[in-house]
Amino acid sequence: MPSSSSSRDALVDIANLHFARGSRRIFSGVDITIQRGKITAIMGPSGTGKTTLLKLIAAQLYPDQGSIHLDGQDVHRLTRSALYTLRKRVGMLFQSGALLTDLNVFDNVAFPLREHTQLPETLIRHLVLIRLHAVGLRGARDLMPSELSGGMARRVALARALIMDPMMIMYDEPFAGQDPISMGVLADLIKTVNDALGLTSIVVSHDVAETLSIADYVYVLSDGVVIEQGTPDQMKASESPWVQQFIHAQANGPVPFHYPAPEYMADLMQAG
Amino acid sequence: MLKLTQNLGQQGLMAVARLGRRFMFLLSTLAGCAGLIRRFHLLIKQLYSVGVLTLVIIVVAGLFVGMVLGLQGYNTLVDFGAEESLGVVVALTLVRELGPVVTALLFAGRAGSALTAEIGLMKATEQLSGLEMMAVDPFRFIFAPRLMAGFIAVPILAAIFNAVGVFGGYLVGVEWVGVDAGSFWSQMQAGVDLQEDILNGVIKSIVFGFIVTWIALFEGYDAVPTSEGVGRATTRTVVQASLAVLGVDFLLTALMFG
Ligand SMILES: Nc1ncnc2c1ncn2[C@@H]1O[C@H](COP(=O)(O)OP(=O)(O)O)[C@@H](O)[C@H]1O
Numbered sequence: 119m120p121s122s123s124s125s126r127d128a129l130v131d132i133a134n135l136h137f138a139r140g141s142r143r144i145f146s147g148v149d150i151t152i153q154r155g156k157i158t159a160i161m162g163p164s165g166t167g168k169t170t171l172l173k174l175i176a177a178q179l180y181p182d183q184g185s186i187h188l189d190g191q192d193v194h195r196l197t198r199s200a201l202y203t204l205r206k207r208v209g210m211l212f213q214s215g216a217l218l219t220d221l222n223v224f225d226n227v228a229f230p231l232r233e234h235t236q237l238p239e240t241l242i243r244h245l246v247l248i249r250l251h252a253v254g255l256r257g258a259r260d261l262m263p264s265e266l267s268g269g270m271a272r273r274v275a276l277a278r279a280l281i282m283d284p285m286m287i288m289y290d291e292p293f294a295g296q297d298p299i300s301m302g303v304l305a306d307l308i309k310t311v312n313d314a315l316g317l318t319s320i321v322v323s324h325d326v327a328e329t330l331s332i333a334d335y336v337y338v339l340s341d342g343v344v345i346e347q348g349t350p351d352q353m354k355a356s357e358s359p360w361v362q363q364f365i366h367a368q369a370n371g372p373v374p375f376h377y378p379a380p381e382y383m384a385d386l387m388q389a390g
Numbered sequence: 391m392l393k394l395t396q397n398l399g400q401q402g403l404m405a406v407a408r409l410g411r412r413f414m415f416l417l418s419t420l421a422g423c424a425g426l427i428r429r430f431h432l433l434i435k436q437l438y439s440v441g442v443l444t445l446v447i448i449v450v451a452g453l454f455v456g457m458v459l460g461l462q463g464y465n466t467l468v469d470f471g472a473e474e475s476l477g478v479v480v481a482l483t484l485v486r487e488l489g490p491v492v493t494a495l496l497f498a499g500r501a502g503s504a505l506t507a508e509i510g511l512m513k514a515t516e517q518l519s520g521l522e523m524m525a526v527d528p529f530r531f532i533f534a535p536r537l538m539a540g541f542i543a544v545p546i547l548a549a550i551f552n553a554v555g556v557f558g559g560y561l562v563g564v565e566w567v568g569v570d571a572g573s574f575w576s577q578m579q580a581g582v583d584l585q586e587d588i589l590n591g592v593i594k595s596i597v598f599g600f601i602v603t604w605i606a607l608f609e610g611y612d613a614v615p616t617s618e619g620v621g622r623a624t625t626r627t628v629v630q631a632s633l634a635v636l637g638v639d640f641l642l643t644a645l646m647f648g
Pocket residue numbers: 139144163164165166167168169170171
């Protein structure tokens with residue numbers, strides 16, 4: 119449990135978060151602390167609300183109860199312009215990359231600079247090429263998003279997220295649907311970028327091995343609450359059957375393989 | 391019975407909520423239009439893209455509609471010995487009714503559905519959320535230029551439709567069935583009133599352009615962000631926009647010429 123002294127190093131402080139979509143409860147009392155300079159992983163099966171959590175942190179959604187402080191500010195009490203100022207310092211990588219389809223790679227990465235600054239084109243070119251080089255795609259600057267593979271699109275999105283020199287980056291399922299090689303590339307990139315630039319990273323994922331390999335601290339979400347937290351080593355050693363099932367990818371355990379159904383034999387016999 | 395009333399009530403509530411979202415959406419988009427002066431290039435780009443999408447269809451349809459009007463008008467008028475009035479009949483039908491209405495229907499089918507699909511896909515691929523995360527307001531950046539482009543493009547397209555339609559009427563009426571060219575044009579000139587006819591026609595097409603684009607953008611924005619949801623939203627745009635154009639046309643006609 120984060121003590122009050124350590125929460126002063128916290129960049130994000132989520133307290134007693136409640137959120138529902140219609141009648142479906144997604145969070146019922148979640149407490150999460152994201153330490154500055156660290157990579158914090160938030161794990162859980164699909165549909166637990168990991169993406170929703172990131173949108174709550176970015177104040178694209180509003181909680182029913184509880185609060186989220188980002189860099190000392192309650193994000194849900196900010197005025198629109200204060201919120202936009204804060205968002206310029208937070209990068210987010212969406213699952214799909216979310217690149218603008220009618221701009222090429224270079225213009226996508228340059229987009230935030232052109233929107234928010236009056237920098238001369240020569241300087242913009244410099245800044246963009248530095249970021250593209252960092253993600254290994256300097257040569258792909260003229261490609262359109264439709265010509266990129268999924269892994270490349272995410273790397274371009276990372277370059278774009280870095281362009282405004284953010285203090286924090288949130289990654290939504292950076293490994294989902296990737297081949298093992300690009301998974302490794304992305305994991306290395308997330309780690310390198312975080313450490314070299316002194317960022318804070320939140321990685322939301324259900325890919326256990328990759329995530330545990332780069333995370334400093336892990337939260338596991340299920341059914342709207344944090345069911346386990348700790349360092350990756352503590353996670354692997356966890357006694358909780360749920361965590362065991364999740365980490366070792368077992369079909370049977372507290373999370374059932376079968377969708378609720380009538381008794382098997384009875385169901386078969388009924389057909390006649 | 392209870393279930394039925396419950397269902398009915400729920401449907402009613404959802405319809406009201408949807409109407410509310412529609413107007414909120416419109417307000418936000420209109421507010422976003424204020425920033426367009428600074429982003430004029432976005433407007434130009436959208437005008438170009440809806441223009442290119444629709445121009446060919448408009449020209450071809452205008453020509454055929456004009457030719458049909460020429461033929462049908464001649465066949466009717468000749469029975470009364472009034473075929474000299476063909477020019478004014480063709481022109482008035484086009485300027486008052488068919489120009490604005492057919493242009494708006496074609497615009498809904500071509501550009502409207504394309505807009506809905508484009509916005510729906512932007513939503514499905516998280517581009518809209520992505521813009522918000524980059525502190526860029528999608529209403530300013532995406533919706534305002536598109537609404538404005540539809541608003542400007544439809545009256546221009548309707549004018550082109552009318553011009554081509556009159557030419558089609560001339561081709562059939564004068565060149566083919568042999569109405570006197572002099573009386574075709576002079577009757578038209580005398581019979582079409584600048585304010586009564588042309589101005590009212592322009593007002594109609596401005597209103598239609600606005601309604602069709604509004605519906606198209608909203609349906610994309612409100613689409614369920616999956617490929618199936620975007621497909622359904624596209625269909626809804628065409629159906630709703632077409633019906634809205636025909637209904638509003640009746641209202642406007644009653645107000646203007648009733
Ligand atoms: N726009 C939305 N409207 C209604 N329900 C939604 C919406 N987005 C997500 N949900 C629901 O919220 C739950 C959590 O979604 P999400 O945060 O995307 O989960 P995860 O990212 O962990 O897979 C899911 O059950 C999903 O169906």
